[in-house]
Structure formats: C-alpha cells, structure tokens
Amino acid sequence: MRIKNTLRFFVLMLSAGIICQPTLSAQTPLRKLQQDFVNLGFGMFIHYGIPTYMDDDWADPDASPAIFNPKKLDAEQWAIAAKSANMSYGCLTTKHHSGFPIWDTKTTSYSVMSSPLKRDVVKEYVQAFRKHGLKVMLYYSILDTHHKLRPNQITKEHIKMVKDQITELLTNYGEITALVIDGWDAPWSRISYDDIPFEEIYHLIKSLQPNCLVMDLNAAKYPSELLFYTDIKSYEQGAGQHISKENNKLPALSCLPLQRNWFWKESFPTTPVKSADDMVNKNAIPFNQAYCNFILNVAPNRDGLFDENALAALKEIGKLYKKPASFPVLPEYDAPVISTNLAKHRPANSSWSNDYAIMDFANDDDFGTAWNSNPSVKKPWYEVELDGAQPFNTIMVMENRPNIKSYRIEYFVDGAWKSIPVTPVEGRIKVHRFNQVWGEKVRILIDGFGRSPSINEFGVYNERR
Known part of the structure; x- marks a missing residue:
C-alpha cells in the first residue's frame, strides 16, 4: 500500500509540474x-x-x-x-x-x-x-x-x-x-x-x-x-x-x-x-x-x-550570418576514448632508446613528448607493465607522424606472451578495439617502419561496452 501511495504521489507531482x-x-x-x-x-x-x-x-x-x-x-x-x-x-x-x-x-x-x-x-x-x-x-x-x-x-x-x-x-x-x-x-x-x-x-x-x-x-x-x-x-x-x-x-x-x-x-x-x-x-x-x-x-x-x-x-x-542550407557530412573517425589509461605513468621498458628520449616519455600523459628508438635497432619494441593483471579491450598508439607500417601487439599473462589479433593502421593514431583480455604487461613489436620509430603515447583502456 505504501508503494502504491508513493507512486500515486509522484504521478500527481509530475502532472502538476512540480517534478520536471x-x-x-x-x-x-x-x-x-x-x-x-x-x-x-x-x-x-x-x-x-x-x-x-x-x-x-x-x-x-x-x-x-x-x-x-x-x-x-x-x-x-x-x-x-x-x-x-x-x-x-x-x-x-x-x-x-x-x-x-x-x-x-x-x-x-x-x-x-x-x-x-x-x-x-x-x-x-x-x-x-x-x-x-x-x-x-x-x-x-x-x-x-x-x-x-x-x-x-x-x-x-x-x-x-x-x-x-x-x-x-x-x-x-x-x-x-x-x-x-x-x-x-x-x-x-x-x-x-x-x-x-x-x-x-x-x-x-x-x-x-x-x-x-x-x-x-x-x-x-x-x-x-x-x-x-x-x-x-x-x-x-x-x-x-x-x-x-x-x-x-x-x-x-x-x-x-x-x-x-x-x-x-x-x-x-x-x-x-x-x-x-x-x-x-x-x-x-x-x-x-x-x-x-x-x-x-x-x-x-x-x-x-x-x-x-x-x-x-x-x-x-x-x-x-545565414545558416547554411546544408553542412558537410562528417567523415569516418573512431569512437571517443573515455576510459582511464591503464598504462599512464606505469613502469615502461623498450629496446634501446635514442639519447635521452627513453621509454618513460611514451606513457607520461604528454602528447608532445616521445620515446625514440635508437637508429641501430632493427626490431624495436615497447612495453608497459600494468598494475597487476588487468582487464582491457582497447589499445591506442600515437606517433608524431605516420611511420610505423607493420607491427604486432601482445599481452603477458600466466608467464607467457599472447597475441592480440589486430590489423595494422597506417595513420598517426592507431586505435585497436578487441574482445576483453587480462594481462600483466602489454607490448608492441615493430616489424616495419621508415624512420626510426617514435611513440608519443601508448594507451591501454578497458572500455565499458
């Protein structure tokens, strides 16, 4: 009876405009x-x-x-x-x-x-x-x-x-x-x-x-x-x-x-x-x-x-100003990234870096800094250690200019590296969304590139879907 009375009261308030x-x-x-x-x-x-x-x-x-x-x-x-x-x-x-x-x-x-x-x-x-x-x-x-x-x-x-x-x-x-x-x-x-x-x-x-x-x-x-x-x-x-x-x-x-x-x-x-x-x-x-x-x-x-x-x-x-009769149609683009970056400020590692531009610059939440691979390294890699085993389903890699042409992404769990099936993206920002996995570490293995690879930011996210 109390629930019915409460519901009746709410409907009355709503109809009276007291609740909008x-x-x-x-x-x-x-x-x-x-x-x-x-x-x-x-x-x-x-x-x-x-x-x-x-x-x-x-x-x-x-x-x-x-x-x-x-x-x-x-x-x-x-x-x-x-x-x-x-x-x-x-x-x-x-x-x-x-x-x-x-x-x-x-x-x-x-x-x-x-x-x-x-x-x-x-x-x-x-x-x-x-x-x-x-x-x-x-x-x-x-x-x-x-x-x-x-x-x-x-x-x-x-x-x-x-x-x-x-x-x-x-x-x-x-x-x-x-x-x-x-x-x-x-x-x-x-x-x-x-x-x-x-x-x-x-x-x-x-x-x-x-x-x-x-x-x-x-x-x-x-x-x-x-x-x-x-x-x-x-x-x-x-x-x-x-x-x-x-x-x-x-x-x-x-x-x-x-x-x-x-x-x-x-x-x-x-x-x-x-x-x-x-x-x-x-x-x-x-x-x-x-x-x-x-x-x-x-x-x-x-x-x-x-x-x-x-x-x-x-x-x-x-x-x-007269509002245009028509506006240009938006081109294709990725959905917004809205989740916490699990890689931000976490311990990072990499193949040999170039000069001062070491691995920590690629997950410092600053898109103006970067990790640079040493020019002598033929198979560069970059890795981030997460805060224990974490679920995630999105990876973002940003370069200053498009350069990395082919690469693989892997995650470390139960003492072994496992592959995440991704199709390489050619643009400056590479976003990969996939079914959720759990991992303690994440890495990118860079197989093909023009100049020595440089990564401004490496993001790992567990998006709600």
Whole structure:
C-alpha cells in the first residue's frame, strides 16, 4: 500500500509540474548527434554568475551571495538577442569555478537561492530559449573553489556532489542538447579524469539523457585526429586553441567572447565589441564548412540584461550570418576514448632508446613528448607493465607522424606472451578495439617502419561496452 501511495504521489507531482522530467526521444546514435550538433552552426554562450558582480572572471570563492542581485533579469531578452543573430542555441554557465550554482540546487546552501534574487536562473533560461525555438545546452564546472573541490583535496563527498548536481541539471530542465564541462584536465585546474572519474560521469549523463552530448572544454590538448574524453572537440581561441579549417575531420566547437572578457565588466557598455564581420566571415562561416560549430559569448550585465552595444552587434551579425542550407557530412573517425589509461605513468621498458628520449616519455600523459628508438635497432619494441593483471579491450598508439607500417601487439599473462589479433593502421593514431583480455604487461613489436620509430603515447583502456 505504501508503494502504491508513493507512486500515486509522484504521478500527481509530475502532472502538476512540480517534478520536471526531460522529454526524451529514443536513443540516437552518437554519430548522428554529433552531425546534428555541427549542423546547429552558430550559438550563444552566456557567462553569467557571481563573477558578474566582481572585477575578476575567477570570483572570490567566499563572496557573499548578497552581491548577486540583478534588478531586471530577463532571460527572454537573451533569447530574442540570440534569434536576432540567427543563432540556433544557447549555453548558460550554471556554475563557474568559484562554485555558485544559479539553479535551485539541493546540494548546497551557497547558491542563487540564498541570494536576494531567489530565482532559478537556469529554469528561466531554458524556458525562454525553448519558447523562441532555440536548443538548450548547459555549462558546468568541475572545479569548485568554494567547496574546496580542487587538486589534492578531492573526496568521495565531492564526487557525489558533482554527480548529484549533474543529475539535477539533467532531470529538472527537460531535454539538454549538450552538457559542456569545464575544469577537467586543464593546466590551471589540475583535476584529472581519474580524480573525478570521467567514465563514471559520462555514463551517468548518458543514463539520464542518452541523447545529451558530453563535451569537455579542455579536450583540445589531445591530438586533433581522435576524440579523447569528449563527444565534441572544443577549441577556446582565447587560450590559443585554433582549429585547422583545412584539416579538421572531427565534430568540433570553437568559442570566443564578443566582449573582452567572458563575464561582464564595468567598462563593457562603453568599450567596442568585436567586429560583426570578423565573427561571421572569419569564424562562423568558414568553421561551418570545417565540421565546426561556432559559439559566441555574450555577457549579461549586473541588471541581468545585455548591454545596448552587444544587442546592436548581434543584430548586425544576424544581417551577415545565414545558416547554411546544408553542412558537410562528417567523415569516418573512431569512437571517443573515455576510459582511464591503464598504462599512464606505469613502469615502461623498450629496446634501446635514442639519447635521452627513453621509454618513460611514451606513457607520461604528454602528447608532445616521445620515446625514440635508437637508429641501430632493427626490431624495436615497447612495453608497459600494468598494475597487476588487468582487464582491457582497447589499445591506442600515437606517433608524431605516420611511420610505423607493420607491427604486432601482445599481452603477458600466466608467464607467457599472447597475441592480440589486430590489423595494422597506417595513420598517426592507431586505435585497436578487441574482445576483453587480462594481462600483466602489454607490448608492441615493430616489424616495419621508415624512420626510426617514435611513440608519443601508448594507451591501454578497458572500455565499458
């Protein structure tokens, strides 16, 4: 009887709109979701939060919620402005690095609900953008300096908070096209994909909303030929990350602020914004032909509104940008690598190395360094010792340039080396997925090559399938 009453109560709450379930379609293949994302073409980033009311983009983590006090907050103004620029979607910063959520969260008392506003900004944003036919994306920062979720201090409670907050965002606001995550694996955050387990978070997101793309804003550090820890490759131009318009073959996003900073500053109303012509003809249009979606940040002011100069620029952009009638079809590429690299920082061995470029450079999680085989070695090999017998089902080998032509991959178990049947790949990045095996060590035996072999990174993964 108690179960029936509880179920009846839940149905009543749902029908009354007190509980909001996302309206989900059947699960769509990842490749189509990526193509659909690219086909959106152009969107609006909205950096808004407690940093808006301070002089720095990185707000004081102990700033009082009392300063978050917009007098005219109007998310519909944002949506109308996005439409005026012929944008297809928006993406709002739900929580930035200082840890101040701007939604009605149950995970912390440090949020917009303890501010003078006491309104769910995320809810108002998603309602306004959907009303005007725009897709909805959300930004979320893993790094959280208020709650001390930072390097060397991460606890199980922190991981639970991240999962609970993501669950709220993907449960209470309808269908979310993409969750854009920041603060992971960046030199300024130093939170690894192991500290906050990427694969666990990825599968949590997909379990809540199978069609929600997972995008790590810091994925540009990885090679441009493969998706590592993201469904979409991102490029932050202000951080020196620039997509190759000629060579990109992956679904991508490039971002730039219209104003000088991501969050609003007192100088914004009287400071010229970026050129509408540059935003359209040097960014949106050429990116759209390179499998890349362009997102332009516009920062609301302390009243919760866009400044007049920003509104005027968006209208001018809308005169210049027309969404293409068709977009190029994404070429073939490997599925994203989202699992922990079991070979990272493990003991490595190899045939004779060349000079200082010894074996440890091939599993140091740095794609800019490499193990180089000594030119005198005719049959080079490289080997990684795992942390005891481990299950794995994926191997990734990356070279600086395509060079290794033929090779074998083996694993060591029960005192003997056993072969993994693979067909050699000619590209710079060689990914092999196979049925799971258990091994204590993994090695590559290099049989054919042009120059002396060089391996930048050797990855061993046990993917969930």
